[in-house]
Amino acid sequence: MTETEIIQKIKTKGFKITSQRRAIIKALLVSDRPPTAKAVFEIVRDKYPDVSLDTVYRNLNLLARIGCVTKINLKNSEKSRFELLKHHHHYHLVCLGCGEAVCLKKCLLDMHIDVLKGKGYKIVGHAFEIYGYCPSCCNAAEKSKEVELCVK
Amino acid sequence: MTETEIIQKIKTKGFKITSQRRAIIKALLVSDRPPTAKAVFEIVRDKYPDVSLDTVYRNLNLLARIGCVTKINLKNSEKSRFELLKHHHHYHLVCLGCGEAVCLKKCLLDMHIDVLKGKGYKIVGHAFEIYGYCPSCCNAAEKSKEVELCVK
DNA sequence: AATATAAATAAGAACGTTACTATTTGGAGG
DNA sequence: CCTCCAAATAGTAACGTTCTTATTTATATT
Numbered sequence: 001m002t003e004t005e006i007i008q009k010i011k012t013k014g015f016k017i018t019s020q021r022r023a024i025i026k027a028l029l030v031s032d033r034p035p036t037a038k039a040v041f042e043i044v045r046d047k048y049p050d051v052s053l054d055t056v057y058r059n060l061n062l063l064a065r066i067g068c069v070t071k072i073n074l075k076n077s078e079k080s081r082f083e084l085l086k087h088h089h090h091y092h093l094v095c096l097g098c099g100e101a102v103c104l105k106k107c108l109l110d111m112h113i114d115v116l117k118g119k120g121y122k123i124v125g126h127a128f129e130i131y132g133y134c135p136s137c138c139n140a141a142e143k144s145k146e147v148e149l150c151v152k
Numbered sequence: 153m154t155e156t157e158i159i160q161k162i163k164t165k166g167f168k169i170t171s172q173r174r175a176i177i178k179a180l181l182v183s184d185r186p187p188t189a190k191a192v193f194e195i196v197r198d199k200y201p202d203v204s205l206d207t208v209y210r211n212l213n214l215l216a217r218i219g220c221v222t223k224i225n226l227k228n229s230e231k232s233r234f235e236l237l238k239h240h241h242h243y244h245l246v247c248l249g250c251g252e253a254v255c256l257k258k259c260l261l262d263m264h265i266d267v268l269k270g271k272g273y274k275i276v277g278h279a280f281e282i283y284g285y286c287p288s289c290c291n292a293a294e295k296s297k298e299v300e301l302c303v304k
Numbered sequence: 305a306a307t308a309t310a311a312a313t314a315a316g317a318a319c320g321t322t323a324c325t326a327t328t329t330g331g332a333g334g
Numbered sequence: 335c336c337t338c339c340a341a342a343t344a345g346t347a348a349c350g351t352t353c354t355t356a357t358t359t360a361t362a363t364t
Binding site: 305310315331 | 335346358
């Protein structure tokens with residue numbers, strides 16, 4: 001999404017445009033990979049030294065709620081990352097070793113979602129992530145006695 | 153899983169059996185719905201007043217890593233819950249209004265997982281949750297200007 | 305049974321994120 | 335251009351979870 005589209009959406013929803021909010025959106029746009037809240041905070045602070053971390057979180061979560069941003073919540077207590085909504089949203093296999101994400105085609109949620117919508121549910125989001133180790137990390141993992149397949 | 157099976161698995165993996173660890177497993181077994189870490193902590197503390205919350209977390213996470221427990225990480229910063237592994241694992245639609253979870257049949261992950269395993273990935277877990285509002289909560293949600301479908 | 309060692313523990317600090325409160329600000333209507 | 339009010343903000347406290355460190359404990363080996 002472009003800055004203009006995001007601003008437009010915020011206005012449509014009845015929220016206000018503040019300078020901090022603009023700066024947070026810009027920070028998302030200039031980040032190459034989905035940034036953490038703290039990374040956004042540091043970018044915004046260059047221009048607005050008094051901005052609070054709370055403001056950054058509040059706005060990132062707002063953008064997620066109105067559908068401009070996807071909040072990527074990896075398990076294992078890693079920090080959340082905030083990804084600008086792409087038109088072709090997809091899912092990932094996240095390697096717990098190196099952190100790299102392999103893209104998966106989206107092809108399996110629609111059935112459930114359609115059924116639920118038909119029954120009067122309102123769907124606002126979903127999480128679908130597979131966790132594991134990529135081949136090059138498997139050697140290291142092999143030495144650990146903890147690693148095991150959860151899904152047969 | 154039974155207590156004996158869990159203990160056996162811990163031993164197999166080379167970890168030790170401590171009294172706190174036993175008490176944590178028992179707490180999982182007596183809980184009707186998957187408990188939070190704090191709930192486990194309070195049960196265990198009845199018998200071991202000096203147990204630390206850290207110990208509870210450490211052990212619950214260990215049980216998750218060795219495949220005895222599923223860690224349920226709802227978005228929106230709710231607390232994690234820890235569910236003893238059932239043989240027929242399934243997924244949920246979690247209502248953000250009332251918190252109720254509707255069970256979904258498991259029928260869609262296997263394809264991806266098989267492909268990945270064929271390529272040498274080691275799968276240790278996954279997250280699959282749909283977030284939204286159930287019909288009876290939709291009325292309340294209707295009044296909010298924030299609610300919107302993310303998935304068309 | 306005594307010993308050695310890796311693992312587990314308690315206590316508290318640290319981290320990521322959200323909640324609270326008093327103050328400031330955007331933007332709609334006069 | 336003013337006024338007004340809901341919304342947004344900064345600052346800080348609180349919450350859930352993990353990390354660090356020094357101490358204790360479980361288990362294997364003698």
